[in-house]
Amino acid sequence: MIRILSLAVLIVLWTVAAAAVHSPLLPGPAAVAEALVRDSRSLALPYHLACTLLRVVVAFAIAFLLGLAAGFAMGKSALVDRIGDPWLVILLNLPALVTIILAYIWVGLNETAAIAAVALNKFPNVVVLTREGTRALSAELEDVAEVFCLSWPTRIRHIVLPQLAPYLAAAFRSGISIIWKIVLVVELIGRPNGVGFVLGSAFSLFDMVTIFAYSFAFIAIMLAVESLLVQPLERNASRWRRKAA
Numbered sequence: 165m166i167r168i169l170s171l172a173v174l175i176v177l178w179t180v181a182a183a184a185v186h187s188p189l190l191p192g193p194a195a196v197a198e199a200l201v202r203d204s205r206s207l208a209l210p211y212h213l214a215c216t217l218l219r220v221v222v223a224f225a226i227a228f229l230l231g232l233a234a235g236f237a238m239g240k241s242a243l244v245d246r247i248g249d250p251w252l253v254i255l256l257n258l259p260a261l262v263t264i265i266l267a268y269i270w271v272g273l274n275e276t277a278a279i280a281a282v283a284l285n286k287f288p289n290v291v292v293l294t295r296e297g298t299r300a301l302s303a304e305l306e307d308v309a310e311v312f313c314l315s316w317p318t319r320i321r322h323i324v325l326p327q328l329a330p331y332l333a334a335a336f337r338s339g340i341s342i343i344w345k346i347v348l349v350v351e352l353i354g355r356p357n358g359v360g361f362v363l364g365s366a367f368s369l370f371d372m373v374t375i376f377a378y379s380f381a382f383i384a385i386m387l388a389v390e391s392l393l394v395q396p397l398e399r400n401a402s403r404w405r406r407k408a409a
Contacts (some may be wrong), residue, residue: 191373199377209381214360216382219347223282224339230283231290231335238291239298242257248291255288260346264353273354282346288336289342297331329400337394344386 175193182192203209238245238252264281269276305323314323351360359378366374 182234188370189372191376195373196376196380198360199373200381203374203377209378210363212357212359213381213385215355215359216344216347216351219278219282219350219358219387220344223279223347224280224286224343227283227286227343228290228335228339231287232294232332234287235291235294236298239295239301245295252288252291255284256292260285260349264346264350268354275355278347278350278355280348282343284344285346286339289338293331293335293338294328297328300331301327333394333397336397339395340389344382 179192182190200209225394234248238248260281263284267277267281267284271280301324306319347358348360348363351358352364356363359382362378363375366372366378
């Protein structure tokens, strides 16, 4: 209820500001809603949203799985950590724009380059969080697994993953909040579809109504993902710790 009230206040303030400014640079909610309905009926909005979301999902899955494996290896082995740490520092400090430009130049203006650039930007964050979680694994629980001769699949499922869950949830949250922004830049620079492409086209025409409409549509999807997926995941990730306490 409080969230709905907060959004209602925002819309009221937006309406008042748009009426006071009375400029095409700040369209009101009614004009933006009209654009949303128009592009939804023409299927332009669903199409571009779907293109962007597909890139987000694929790039995130690749970065998460590879980062999980690399982070676990670095957390378990001091040698692997020493070898991989310089590369990790470089990737963490490499600007996303540089990665995107290099991917497009080396691979070409295609989906492979776009997905690779986005995944590479998210990959080091997953590695860092997974490595820290692996270092914090309980030695006592590992001894218990040794005593009972548990198989590796059983250890991973019942001992490792529950302890890593809070770190993986943090990686998931940070990934969702960052990766879609990078996807928009990728689309703006070198893709013929997606929300980033539409925003770039609208910017060249100073079409503020379209910019607002597509921005709010994507923000609405991200809020839904946050409320329905990320927050429940975070609560479930730390449930076993609360029970243990």
